[in-house]
Ligand SMILES: Nc1ncnc2c1ncn2[C@@H]1O[C@H](COP(=O)(O)OP(=O)(O)O)[C@@H](O)[C@H]1O
């Protein structure tokens with residue numbers, strides 16, 4: 001049985017700015033089960049990365065808190081690995097060495113040299129990068145660098161993988177390939193994932209749950225949509241699926257009709273989706 005694995009409880013955060021205190025989040029509240037794939041979607045600047053940074057332990061919430069597997073999060077740790085939009089590989093280290101960096105940190109004293117080597121190679125195989133393990137970052141494409149970033153995360157065996165718009169900088173075809181790879185790996189390893197995105201199709205395709213955030217300041221969770229599409233999910237078949245398009249409409253409706261709406265009960269009454277929203281906008285921000 002799935003249990004509440006990660007709880008984000010009534011999280012608020014205020015940032016000091018030259019113009020006074022800025023309240024970015026207020027009362028952000030949701031929970032994630034072990035092995036669940038959850039996306040957070042919202043308009044640019046609403047506070048998605050801030051939520052992720054609080055879960056990562058990089059930011060301290062001003063109110064509320066985060067509990068992961070029964071322990072309060074108050075600093076960064078290897079149990080929460082982050083994949084950023086830009087790959088953040090060390091340019092002077094090879095693909096293999098970049099993954100090794102994380103592995104040595106986490107498994108020091110627990111795996112010997114040979115075990116570490118095979119573990120690094122295994123994770124590079126998972127992301128289909130074993131063929132290029134001795135290449136340097138400048139010798140590989142943007143999509144390949146993101147694959148290495150994902151391998152580095154997976155190899156640390158985090159309790160939760162935090163992905164902040166990891167496909168945002170990639171061309172459409174590379175993005176689709178990488179989305180498929182991440183879905184395959186997530187299914188195989190039962191990884192718990194939080195994915196930040198502003199891409200509606202990506203959120204519906206990949207997620208078990210979509211957390212939709214209202215616009216800031218004082219952004220909060222507007223609605224949570226459960227995606228009950230069977231896995232494995234195949235993008236071509238789903239494009240023709242009524243259920244997929246229904247979910248897509250729900251997210252578009254939230255983002256375009258209710259953005260910044262504080263009175264969510266009122267927003268729910270305005271449910272009907274106008275025809276012109278259909279198939280018009282793929283990406284937001
Ligand atoms: N360290 C910070 N100091 C001040 N303001 C910040 C800081 N980090 C984020 N913000 C503000 O919080 C809001 C949410 O930012 P962010 O989480 O990056 O949005 P998103 O990822 O949804 O685009 C923005 O208005 C941003 O300017």
Ligand SMILES: [Mg+2]
Pocket residue numbers: 048049050
């Ligand atoms: Mg962001």
